[in-house]
Amino acid sequence: MTVTSPDTTAVGGRPVVPSRGRLRPLGQDEVRVTGGFWRVRQDVNATGTIPHARSWMDRLGWTGAFTAPDAASASRRGREFTDSEVYKLLEAMSWEVGRGGAAPGALEAQIAELTAAIAAAQAPDGYLHTAFGRAGQPDRYSDMLWGHELYCTGHLLQAAVARARTCGGAEDPLLAVARRAADHVCEAxxxxxxxGVCGHPEIELGLVELARLTGEQRYLDQAALFVARRGHRTLPRHHFGWSYFSDETPVRESAVLHGHAVRALYLAAGAVDVAVETGDDELLATVAAQFDRTWARRTYLTGGMGSRHADEAFGDDFVLPADRAYSETCAGVAAIMLAWRLLLATGDGRYDEVIERILYNVVATAIGDDGRSFFYAHTLHQRTPTAALPADEEQLGFGGGPRAPWFEVSCCLANAARLLAGLSCYLVTADDTGLRVHQYVDSEIATRLADGREVGLQVRTGLPDHGGVTVRVTRTDDQPWSITLRVPRWAAGAELVTTHGRRTVPVGDIVVYRTFAVGEEIRLELPVRPRFTAPDPRIDATRGCVAVERGPLVYCAESADGADLDTVRVDASVPPVDTNAGVEVRARFAAPGPDEWPYGPPEQVTTPTGAATGLTLVPYHRWARGGPSTMRVWLPTA
Known part of the structure; x- marks a missing residue:
């Protein structure tokens, strides 16, 4: 197995730079988000989320753990994995500087400050973790099950790669720290x-990307070794089982993703990276098949993954209870990371829709309007009203609303922050003949094709509210090239408008190949209308229910006035319609069951009473933003 020559690019960062694959990702120097739905969220991330996360990490001592003298190490504050949150925050800051967002000078100063503290905490042999190995602390690698030492190192490597690819370059101090840490891991x-392996996969991702950046072969070899060691039950036994730690079944022998959702998704993404760099097409196909089955049988309508609160894990096939949906924000971010890698490797447009669904219905849902509160888990049915939480109080519980300013385990906020700061890197790719636009976001694109020709596009859209997408050519020459657009499955009946006329186009990729002129426009008109969606009948928890979707968005019923959504019955024979307030469905409310015993004849417990009325639904990503409320996505039918 070999890696190609090192990636020495110091600007135009990309989170993933594979040496081979069907598609080449474009970086921040080639794609810039300019407005609309996602630019708002990027700006909130810059001005709200990133400084909010930094302030809490300072307040709780997570950043201070790197500067604590050895004598005080035994009193270190925070869980054993909090180093990783600082590293993810550094990665988010690096992508934000690369984006050219708010106050880059101030962020540069913070990056330098944090890097110096991290470097000072690193041991002479490269080991770096603030919860182990110092005075009064457990020995290094004495708790491979829960210690998270390699997990934290993986996030350090990803942060260093982001920094090097945006502004730091090959001589960046954080990259030097990361290389020493990676050298230590390879030696140990x-x-x-x-x-051994770490109880939480992540080191695999960091090692491969560091190998791609530096050209250092042993980083790739070590990542491949970690992937091969997984699943042989070498970690200690635990009541959650080996599956929780991704150590029950070897990667090559698994048919589906299982166990702790974030661990499983990180490991799968790392396995794809190893497969791509080593030319192991069998491993690549195996992971792709695992994800396909997981997407089809173990994923919520929102794209959320993980249905078990006890161990934050995937359930069995079709075990997807709405009111117990865990669907961790980190799992959404990890699923996008995996889907993006599979898309680059295979060119299969199915992964575009995976990313779109998770972006609009998990990532967009997670963060509060001001960027200073967030969901850890994403229920699809909130039975009891949410409650306002103090802005200065750390929360211990993870499930259910509302968004909290901070959790004892706050992995999700920094994870979402790094994704949002680098979002432009997930929108457009280049193939052998031209450009492919995967996500419709207001953006400017300027790059070179495989043959070196300069091309450029401007994308404008009203999504997710309106379905018009206009792609304008801003740079070209007198030779033909291709622009590939995507018609999502939700947009059946879409129309393509070009200088050659208007035509209805099928769902899937639409390739326009010809010699373009500067100023020429291609327009997609995507039908965005509300529609009922029914669950697979094998999902027991939602049998007899319907949900409503509109374009890429899942909708929900939200009750801020105390109405009992548990008794709602929707008339699915009347199509949902758009209104100024949202989407309206026709509904009645069933008579409550008998108080003394919650069972009885069907007509006693299920018969709707009263006249049908309009029930207004709102986008799922908007729920719990207007005060205490109950909510449900799946609505029983009358």
Missing amino acids: FGPDGVP
Whole structure:
């Protein structure tokens, strides 16, 4: 197995730079988000989320753990994995500087400050973790099940790669820290070292991307070794089982993703990286098949993954209870990371819709309007009204609303922050003949094709509210090239308008190949109308229910006035319609069951009473933003 020559690019960062694959990702120097739905969220991320996360990490001592003297190490504050949150925050800051967003000078100063603190905490042999190995602390690698030492190192490597690819370059101090840490990992866990794995996958991703950046072969070899070691039950037994730690079944022998959702998704993404760089098409196909089955059988309508609160895990096939949906924000981010890698490797447009669904219905839902509160888990049915939470109080519980300013485990906020700051890197790719636009976001694109020709596009859209997409050519020459657009499955009946006329186009990729002129426009008109969606009948928890979708958005019923949504019955024979307030469905409310015993004849417990009335639904990403409320996505039918 070999890596190509090192990626020495110091600007135009990309989170993933594979050496081979069907598609080449474009970076921040080539794609810029200019407005609309996602630019608003990027700006909120810059001015709200990133400084909010930094202030809480300072307040709780997570950043201070790197500067604590050895004598105070035993009193370190925070969980054993909090180093990783600082690293994810550094990665978000790096992508934000690369984006050219708010106050880059101030962010540069913070990056330098945090980098210096992290470097000072690193041991002479490269080991770096603030919860182990110092005075009064457990020994290094004494708790491979829960210690998260390699997990944290993986996030450090990803942060350093982001920094090097945006502004830092090959001589960046954070990259030097990361290389020493990676060298230590290779020495400690290489073929002649400890034959173990970390209880939480992540190191695999960081090592491969560092190998791509530096050209260092042993980083890739170590990542491949970690993937091969997984699933042989070498970690200690635990009541959650080996599956929770991605150590029950070897990657090559699994048919589906299982266990802790974030762990499983990170491992799968790392396995794809290893497969791509080593030319292991069998491993690539295996992981793709695992994800396909997971998407089809273990994923919520929103794209959320993980249905078990006890162990934050995937359930069995079709075990998807709405009111117990865990659907962690981190799992959404990890699923996008995996889908993006599979898209780049295979060119299969199915992964575009995976990313779109998760972006609009998990990532957009997670963060509060001011960027200073967030969901850890994403229920699809909130039975009891949410409650306002103090802005200065750390929360211990993860499930259910409302958005909280901070959790004891706050992995999700920094994870979403790094994705949003680098979002432009997930929108457009280049193939052998031209450009492919995967996500419709107001943006400017300027790049070179495979043959070196300069091309440029401007994308304008009203999504998710309106379905018009206009792609304008801003740079071209007198030779033909291709622009590939996507008609989502929700947009059946879409029309393509070009200088050659208007025509209805099928769902899937639409390739326009010809010699373009500067100023020429291609327009897609995507029908955005509300529609009922029924669940697979094998999903027991939602049998007899319908949901409403509109374009890429899932909708929900939200009750801020105390109405009992548990008794609602929707008339699915009357199509949902758009209104100024949202989407309206016709509904009645069933008579409550008997108080003394919640069972009885069907007509006693299910018969709707009263006249049908209009029930207004709102986008799921808007729920719990206007005060205490109950909510449900799946609505029983009359």
